[in-house]
Amino acid sequence: QKEVEQDPGPLSVPEGAIVSLNCTYSNSAFQYFMWYRQYSRKGPELLMYTYSSGNKEDGRFTAQVDKSSKYISLFIRDSQPSDSATYLCAMSAYGNTPLVFGKGTRLSVIA
Amino acid sequence: EPEVTQTPSHQVTQMGQEVILRCVPISNHLYFYWYRQILGQKVEFLVSFYNNEISEKSEIFDDQFSVERPDGSNFTLKIRSTKLEDSAMYFCASSPTDRAYEQYFGPGTRLTVT
Numbered sequence: 001q002k003e004v005e006q007d008p009g010p011l012s013v014p015e016g017a018i019v020s021l022n023c024t025y026s027n028s029a030f031q032y033f034m035w036y037r038q039y040s041r042k043g044p045e046l047l048m049y050t051y052s053s054g055n056k057e058d059g060r061f062t063a064q065v066d067k068s069s070k071y072i073s074l075f076i077r078d079s080q081p082s083d084s085a086t087y088l089c090a091m092s093a094y095g096n097t098p099l100v101f102g103k104g105t106r107l108s109v110i111a
Numbered sequence: 112e113p114e115v116t117q118t119p120s121h122q123v124t125q126m127g128q129e130v131i132l133r134c135v136p137i138s139n140h141l142y143f144y145w146y147r148q149i150l151g152q153k154v155e156f157l158v159s160f161y162n163n164e165i166s167e168k169s170e171i172f173d174d175q176f177s178v179e180r181p182d183g184s185n186f187t188l189k190i191r192s193t194k195l196e197d198s199a200m201y202f203c204a205s206s207p208t209d210r211a212y213e214q215y216f217g218p219g220t221r222l223t224v225t
Binding site for chain 1: 115117142144146152153154155156159161166167169200202206210211212213214215216217218219221
């Protein structure tokens with residue numbers, strides 16, 4: 001079983017839609033959960049992080065972690081064409097340990 | 112806003128040649144990392160560096176790879192004898208001591224080995 005699994009998409013939604021992006025993982029030691037956005041041929045840009053279980057909101061973005069199910073989600077409200085990118089989940093066991101990434105979900109928001 | 116910078120943006124080299132990829136981490140960060148991403152694949156961890164020494168490395172980071180912090184600002188990745196399969200995007204990342212989980216990535220160096 002792969003350590004972090006993420007549906008690669010592509011996912012295409014109309015502007016204004018609510019987007020749900022998800023990852024599952026197998027390593028119960030993971031405690032830090034990140035979402036990165038990556039534009040084509042650019043570096044990953046940190047969007048949000050969550051420690052342990054729970055929800056975190058930042059503007060139009062909400063991150064959720066369910067450690068009992070080993071499942072994390074990123075919701076994007078009122079999606080915009082500028083949100084079109086690849087979204088990567090990443091996680092680590094401790095604060096300064098390497099990140100383990102999902103493969104990324106390619107999102108297109110159509111105007 | 113401070114950011115991680117990397118040079119060059121694109122490096123083409125012949126198989127068997129040595130390459131050095133350079134990174135300038137964010138100035139008050141003390142944890143440094145190298146990751147790579149082969150086209151169409153996941154971002155993979157290579158090595159982490161703290162307090163002037165390697166703190167962790169992956170199976171990919173074999174004897175052909177080395178890292179160095181030659182001065183107070185630069186962080187380099189050297190590949191001694193490149194192979195075709197080393198072709199990838201190489202990302203440097205850094206994180207602050209008080210929020211070590213926040214890893215900030217540079218724009219990457221695209222390495223093409225011919």
